[in-house]
Amino acid sequence: MIRLDGRKALITGGSRGIGRAAALLFARAGADVAITFVNNREAAEEVRAGVAALGRECLVYQAGMADKSALDRTVGDILGRWGELDTLVNNAGIWTYLEMGRMDEAVYRETVAVNIDGVFYATNAVVPRMKDKGRGWIINVTSTAGVRGEALHSHYAASKGALHALTKSLAVELAPWGIRVNSVAPGWVDTDMSTPSFSDPGFKEKVRQSIPLKRIPPAEDIAGPILFLASDLARHITGEIVNVNGGAVLCGG
Secondary structure, eight states: OOTTOOOOEEETTTTSSSHHHHHHHHTTTOEEEEEESSSSHHHHHHHHHHHHHHHHHHEEEOTTOOOOHHHHHHHHHHHHHSSOOEEEEEEOOOOEEEEEEEOHHHHHHHIIIIIIHHHHHHHHHHHHHHHHTTTTEEEEOOOOOHHHHHHHHHHHHHHHHHHHHHHHHHHHHHHHGGGGEEEEEEOOOGGGHHHHHHHHHHHHHHHHHHHHTOOOOOOOHHHHHHHHHTTTGGTTTSSSSSSSSSSSOOSSS
């Protein structure tokens, strides 16, 4: 079993899906966890209760990823309570529709603000303390869309591709301080974000059949690689894009 005893982690978008699964898995491994959410406080409190049941502490913050001041306050409060924050999982993100030539600028701006700006804001807020301590773990949750592109979601794919470039750049920039930066790029995952698409059973089966392993994974299958990258088992891995897609996309990040 991977252990993260004594570790303090912030997982953005931790109230549901991959973030929720990661928060519970980190707690099971011995870490205290802080999570952010945007709207669903009830779901966030359920995660807090789940973490507590595992004997760890969970801090809950309502903070939009596009709001730099809110993220700065969140990190400041975590440091004030724990005095430490060594692990960041940039998980929060949105998946929206955009047809080029008929672009809804508000949708475009929101997607870029949440998926790119928010990662910059959260990372910028935690890095100073990581540098002070001479260690840190940053894991960005991206997407196979950032590797191969995605029709009618070009802005989303572009945002995730940007995070791949950010991951590689920060891996080199922050290595002198013992800070490792990696990404996990999921394909289709059976989470709330996919629910509208999977409401059509025929489409869901088509997706399943397109995956060589012939399964659409639950969020826990993505949380496992995130935990691995945050552990000492991955101590010589930085700047990597770990594709977790059942063999659906066989190319690098």
